[in-house]
Amino acid sequence: MKPSARTPEALVITPVPNVTRNTAFEFHRSHLGEFMLPVTSTAFQQIVEARQMVVVERQGEIVGLCYVKPDGKELDTVSRWEFGGLHLSPALRGRGLGTLLSSVAITAVTRADPKPVMGYVHQDNPAGMGLLVHRLGFVVTDQKVRLGPDDAPGHLRRDSAGCATAHVLRLPDAARARLSDDLERIGLDADSPSVPVTLRSE
Ligand SMILES: CC(C)(COP(=O)(O)OP(=O)(O)OC[C@H]1O[C@@H](n2cnc3c(N)ncnc32)[C@H](O)[C@@H]1OP(=O)(O)O)[C@@H](O)C(=O)NCCC(=O)NCCS
Secondary structure (H helix, E strand, O other): OEOOOOOOOOEEEOOHHHHHHHHHHHHHOOOOOOOOOOHHHHHHHHHOOOOOEEEEOOOOOEEEEEEEEOOOOOOOOOOEEEEEEEEHHHHHHHOOHHHHHHHHHHHHHHHOOOOOOOEEEEEEEEEEHHHHHHOOOEEEEEEEEEEEOOOOOOOOOOOOOOOOEEEEEEEEEEHHHHHHHHHHHHHOOOOOOOEEEEOOOO
């Protein structure tokens, strides 16, 4: 089932307010898994202050998170956004909420400053690739980023040489516009301070 306007389960998508940034940071740190790089506490705080860290809340509890922050990968000299940190509680998956959270975050941040958006997805992460490519409209470039054994040790699934490899994806302008149009079509305002959404029960 996809999110709709009339359903029993009420959720809110909202930029992380300063008062809950520690809880949001804890959510991020405790759900890193094999496919996500940690954001440092200082960087996390900067992203929160810039209103680029977005969560899904259910009855005041954080159940999903992602960010759209200045891209730190420095693939070239072009200034870009980096979409990342996406995690949704398992019980809420498969109903379009990951797409909705991502769309709201990307639309809100890029409307304010429309720079190209990049995504980096671990090569062994089909859920991440599926969501970014099939639902959000990212395209896979011919670039990859590779972390060596000394980069972010203790994080990410590694190959036998101790390296982690991610696909580099970019979001074409037309796809970005489509995300914004899709939100409008279902009556959601990404610029609102908090976006109420509801999920039909499965
Ligand atoms: C990725 C994640 C946020 C998806 O959330 P979600 O609410 O289930 O996603 P949606 O329902 O909006 O979209 C589902 C799409 O994502 C892809 N997808 C989701 N789970 C998948 C899986 N296990 N295998 C393959 N594709 C998957 C599919 O393309 C799917 O589209 P479909 O329903 O048309 O098949 C969630 O699985 C998650 O939190 N995973 C752990 C963290 C993670 O991998 N984050 C991504 C880092 S890049």
